[in-house]
Amino acid sequence: MTKDQLYKELNYVNHSREKRLFYANLVIDNPELIPPLLEILFTVDDKISCRAAWVFEFMCGEKLEAIIPYLDTFTEHMSKVHLDPAVRPVAKVCEYLIKDYYSKTENKIKTHLTQTHKEKIVEACFDWMINDEKIAPKAYAMNSLFLLGNEIDWIHPELAIILKRDYQMQSSGFKARARHILKKIDK
Template identity: 65%
Template sequence: MTTSQLYEELNKVNHSKEKRLHYAHLILANPELVPKLLEVLFVVDDKISPKAGWVLEAVCRLSLEPLLPYLNLFTENIHKVHIDSAVRPVAKICELIALSYTGKEPHTVKTALTATHKERIIETCFDYMINDEKVASKAYGMTTLFLLGKEYDWVHPELKIILVRDFASQSAAFKARARHILKKLKH
């Protein structure tokens, strides 16, 4: 399947879990399509970019393995994604990577994720926290920062400053996640 054929297929994706999973299974069965999916995702001003993000998120929820060979491409470009409905799945993928990386279970992401990848993810997640992003992206970003911040001594103090500063002006969902993260930061 060419990139343009994949682009046409992504046009059929909608918000339904059924469609997202259908295309996620297509990608899992054909992992060589991952760089093409990323290519579409990173055409950041295109209306299909979010649909590529939704499918990639569905893939990563099932298995991070297909993304691992492309972590460099992924982390080099995530900061460019700006359409709200594309930022959310990218933020969720960052959280999934951080959860697998810091989890107790063995996972290939532990050896695939380099310091450079982590630094790019941290930088992007801080951007989510300080920019005018939707609450889901901020929530995924703060969890990612908390998890990866265990390795970087400067991350937790910066995260705490942002959470405390923005707490009063944010939504109930933001406050709930921030309260949870601030509690963990105390321990």
Template identity: 60%
Template sequence: MTNFKIRKYKNTVTEAELYEALNYVNHSREKRSYYAQMILNNLELVAPLLNILFTVDDKVSCRAAWVFEYACSADISISHRHLDYFTENINRVHLDPAVRPVAKVCELLIANHYKAKAVTPNVLSLDHRERITEACFDWMISDQKVAVKAYSMSTLYQLGREFDWIHPELLIILERDFAKESAAFKARARHIIKRLKSKR
């Protein structure tokens, strides 16, 4: 990490150097925040970070996903130049520790898109929204962690306010899976189901 910390203020950090640095990222908020801030300070690192994230069979991709999520949570606009690449590849992510932050970024993107005072309004194209919709439905019906499904159902609820076919499909999935899921899933699902039924 020392060599990378020395080089981080330069504009010539390579993807290989970023990959090496990501080996130092762990579950601590401190480490994730530190490397997220490094990305925010040098936006040229977003593209190589995403390249690493979408090397989906490599466990370092999970660390890249954690950092990308933290950076997007601080400033969602850093993703905007990369939305084609991001949305075209999200369905390839399959390692559990990477799927959760990717699902969270999708939720952040959709929340910002529909927010009255969005960071950058209208940045998500119809293709982007359709890819996110497809990924979220895939996560809802596959064997995913509760957090992934929670982010997905919230994202789909927001999307369903624009695309009227989404809410009925989401309600079917939530009611079908409610009994077999965990208490944490039920807590979020109960809230979404109530809102969906109130709109009938």
């Protein structure tokens, strides 16, 4: 399947779990589709990029190791994503990566996620926390930053400042997640 054919196929992706999973499995079964999928995802001003992001997130949810050869590309370009429906899945993929990296079970992400990748994820997560994003990317970013802060000492104090500063202006979902993270930071 060419990039153009994949682009046309992405028109059929919608919010349903069934469609996202179908196309995620198509990509898992045909890993040569990952580079064109990422290319479409990082065409950030195109609405189809959001559908590519949904498929990419589901692919990572099913088989996270599939991202390994593309970690450089993903972390290099993820901060350019700005359309709301694409930011959420990109933030979720970051959370998948960080959770796997700090997981107690052995996995391939631990050996392939570099310091540079983690720094780019930290930068993107703080951008999502500071910018006017919806609750989901902020929640994924909070979790990622909390875990990263156990290794990188300056993250927890900065994260706590942002959570406390934004607390009153945010939704009840943000407040619940922020309280949870702040309690963990204070321990």
